[in-house]
Amino acid sequence: xTTVSTRKDRPGASLSSISAGRRIxxxxxxxxxxxxxxxxxxxxxxxxxxxxxxxAKRFDLTFFQYSMNAVSGSDAGGGAYHAIIGTLEQxxxxxxxxxxxxxxxxxxxxxxxxxxxxGKVISFTVDVMTGIPSIVAGLFVxxxxxxxxxxxxxxxxxxxxxxxxxxPTVVRASEEMLKLVPSELREAAYALGVxxxxxxxxxxxxxxxxxxITGIMLAVARVMGETAPLLLTIFFTKAINxxxxxxxxxxxxxxxxxxxxxxxxxxxxxAWTGAxxxxxxxxxxxxxxxxxxxxxxxxxx
Numbered sequence: 001x002t003t004v005s006t007r008k009d010r011p012g013a014s015l016s017s018i019s020a021g022r023r024i025x026x027x028x029x030x031x032x033x034x035x036x037x038x039x040x041x042x043x044x045x046x047x048x049x050x051x052x053x054x055x056a057k058r059f060d061l062t063f064f065q066y067s068m069n070a071v072s073g074s075d076a077g078g079g080a081y082h083a084i085i086g087t088l089e090q091x092x093x094x095x096x097x098x099x100x101x102x103x104x105x106x107x108x109x110x111x112x113x114x115x116x117x118x119g120k121v122i123s124f125t126v127d128v129m130t131g132i133p134s135i136v137a138g139l140f141v142x143x144x145x146x147x148x149x150x151x152x153x154x155x156x157x158x159x160x161x162x163x164x165x166x167x168p169t170v171v172r173a174s175e176e177m178l179k180l181v182p183s184e185l186r187e188a189a190y191a192l193g194v195x196x197x198x199x200x201x202x203x204x205x206x207x208x209x210x211x212x213i214t215g216i217m218l219a220v221a222r223v224m225g226e227t228a229p230l231l232l233t234i235f236f237t238k239a240i241n242x243x244x245x246x247x248x249x250x251x252x253x254x255x256x257x258x259x260x261x262x263x264x265x266x267x268x269x270x271a272w273t274g275a276x277x278x279x280x281x282x283x284x285x286x287x288x289x290x291x292x293x294x295x296x297x298x299x300x301x
Contacts, residue, residue: 085242098170130169158251161232170216176215186203217285230253
């Protein structure tokens with residue numbers, strides 16, 4: 001009896017030691033993850049702090065109410081009203097063009113393409129577009145829209161260049177979100193006799209909406225800070241131009257670039273404030289998108 005009891009105790013002791021070892025490994029990996037997260041936050045918080053401290057110097061009503069028209073780099077006045085209006089208009093036009101195309105492309109790839117040749121070609125094309133440098137998109141629009149077709153510099157031309165950069169990001173984000181929708185939801189709708197297009201519109205898309213909006217906002221944040229394609233397509237102006245379809249138009253990235261290259265302290269202060277405003281606009285758009293996505297989230301999720 002003593003021998004049998006000893007043999008029964010050994011497996012328990014072995015399991016206990018294994019469990020303790022796993023707990024140690026789990027805690028170690030968890031600590032490493034937290035450490036990596038903290039290290040990643042250091043440069044992010046450093047950049048944000050630097051932008052806030054330097055940008056607060058010109059964060060006043062004048063900056064939001066006036067343009068740089070007739071203001072030299074050494075002057076203390078001037079603002080970025082023309083650049084803010086231009087950026088908002090250009091990103092709005094870009095989103096109106098890119099988001100429908102990208103979402104429809106993602107729907108086709110997930111719901112209709114299967115393993116077909118056309119789906120593979122589209123997927124490969126999206127991968128290629130993802131790696132296109134931003135200046136190449138600007139050169140393409142410059143060569144086609146401005147030089148070949150003879151159109152003038154305009155905010156719309158800049159929006160076309162940004163569209164090329166935004167489409168692949170939204171396609172990939174939407175595609176991944178659509179793939180996460182459980183197949184059981186589709187099968188339940190088909191079993192009730194619901195057509196595929198209605199299933200996609202009223203079941204699949206609402207389920208994936210939150211993640212898709214997050215992907216769209218990431219794409220908006222990317223294109224909103226692009227400078228190179230805008231320099232080639234909208235040029236830059238110090239005057240207010242609220243018509244995105246005619247003449248050079250300002251934007252926050254080009255405003256920051258123009259002010260930062262001037263060694264005068266007033267210009268540098270305006271550049272920092274322009275960067276701060278750009279960050280705040282992106283944060284505000286993200287908050288609005290999250291609020292809308294939360295209100296449209298299906299019940300039970």
